[in-house]
Amino acid sequence: NAGVTQTPKFQVLKTGQSMTLQCAQDMNHEYMSWYRQDPGMGLRLIHYSVGAGITDQGEVPNGYNVSRSTTEDFPLRLLSAAPSQTSVYFCASSWDYLSSTDTQYFGPGTRLTVL
Amino acid sequence: AQSVTQLGSHVSVSEGALVLLRCNYSSSVPPYLFWYVQYPNQGLQLLLKYTSAATLVKGINGFEAEFKKSETSFHLTKPSAHMSDAAEYFCAVSGGWAGGTSYGKLTFGQGTILTVHP
Numbered sequence: 406n407a408g409v410t411q412t413p414k415f416q417v418l419k420t421g422q423s424m425t426l427q428c429a430q431d432m433n434h435e436y437m438s439w440y441r442q443d444p445g446m447g448l449r450l451i452h453y454s455v456g457a458g459i460t461d462q463g464e465v466p467n468g469y470n471v472s473r474s475t476t477e478d479f480p481l482r483l484l485s486a487a488p489s490q491t492s493v494y495f496c497a498s499s500w501d502y503l504s505s506t507d508t509q510y511f512g513p514g515t516r517l518t519v520l
Numbered sequence: 521a522q523s524v525t526q527l528g529s530h531v532s533v534s535e536g537a538l539v540l541l542r543c544n545y546s547s548s549v550p551p552y553l554f555w556y557v558q559y560p561n562q563g564l565q566l567l568l569k570y571t572s573a574a575t576l577v578k579g580i581n582g583f584e585a586e587f588k589k590s591e592t593s594f595h596l597t598k599p600s601a602h603m604s605d606a607a608e609y610f611c612a613v614s615g616g617w618a619g620g621t622s623y624g625k626l627t628f629g630q631g632t633i634l635t636v637h638p
Contacts, residue, residue, distance in 0.1 A: 409563070438625070445529065447610060447628035448564075463625070495563060506552045506571040506614065509626060511563035 407431050409512035411496050417518045418486040426481040426515050428496030436499045437479040438509070441465065441492040448495065454479055486519045493517070522547045522613045526629035534637050539598040541632050543585075543611030546592065552614040553594040554626065555585055559607045567609075570594060581605070606636045 412427045430437065438453035450463030454473040468490060470482040479498075483490060496512040527542040545551055552571055556564040568579025575587045581604075585596045594611060611629040 440628075445630055447524075447526075447630045448612075448626075449628070450625055453625060497564075506569065508566050508569065511556075511565070513561075513563045 409496055409498055409510050411494075411512035411515050413515060414513070415516050417520065418483070419520050420486060420488060422483075422486050424483050424486065426483075426494055426496075426517070428479045428481065428512060429477050430479075430496075430498040430510070431477065432498065432500070432510070433476060434498035434500050434510075435476070436501070436507075436509075437473065438463070438497050439469070439471065439479070439481045440495045440497065441490075442495060442514075443492050451481065451494075483517075488519045491517060491519045522549075522551065522627050524611050524613050524627055524629035526609075526611050526632050528632055529630060530633045530635065532635040532637065533601045535603055536600050539583075539596070539601045539605065539634065541596040541609050541611075541634065543594045543596065543629060544592050545594060545611075545613050547613060553585075553587065554612040554614065555579065555583070555594075555596050556610045556612060557607045558610065558631075564610065567596070601634075601636045603636050603638065606634055608633045 409430045435456050439451040440448040442448045449465045452471040454460045460471050494515045497509040499507040499509045501507045523546045525544045554569045555567040557567050558564050567583050568577045570577050570587045578584045583598045608631050610631050612626040
């Protein structure tokens with residue numbers, strides 16, 4: 406049971422490039438989400454999904470795209486990278502998307518630098 | 521809308537001393553509250569959570585937190601700090617925000633970095 410996995414661990418992009426951050430979980434969780442972590446700002450929700458084929462925007466969705474074709478995978482796409490997207494990105498998952506008390510499990514993060 | 525404020529971005533204690541990390545929340549509905557810990561270069565790990573069953577919540581690694589509705593607080597404590605407690609700690613509330621819908625989405629505080637001196 407690997408839990409939540411993310412690839413790559415580190416990435417450097419040039420402004421305007423696109424890329425996909427990968428996230429997978431093997432716990433059969435319905436709910437998956439992406440956060441970005443910036444110093445002094447905690448974690449902010451980018452996008453989330455309550456099941457395969459269903460996604461919605463979080464607090465800071467601009468410049469990012471997601472899709473959920475399977476229960477296991479939830480990739481995050483940067484359409485045209487900007488220096489403001491330099492951050493650490495975390496993927497998280499939980500079992501019950503209707504529960505406000507369910508524990509969310511986090512991946513190890515992807516550290517992204519945009520030059 | 522819900523929000524979380526963590527008082528003090530950095531807290532420094534001596535090994536063996538009391539650890540107190542402060543968290544205040546704002547919520548228009550009964551909140552569910554969480555404390556997560558992040559060790560260097562790792563993801564977040566759940567320490568404990570308040571789900572209205574008991575106001576004093578015990579977590580892993582000797583940490584506990586008390587929900588005080590009158591003070592809108594959920595401070596994290598540990599009686600005796602250990603060097604291995606050095607990490608960043610995040611308080612979070614479950615719920616939505618203006619214009620959004622509420623599922624299990626978390627709103628995080630800014631984080632508190634705990635340093636433990638020998």
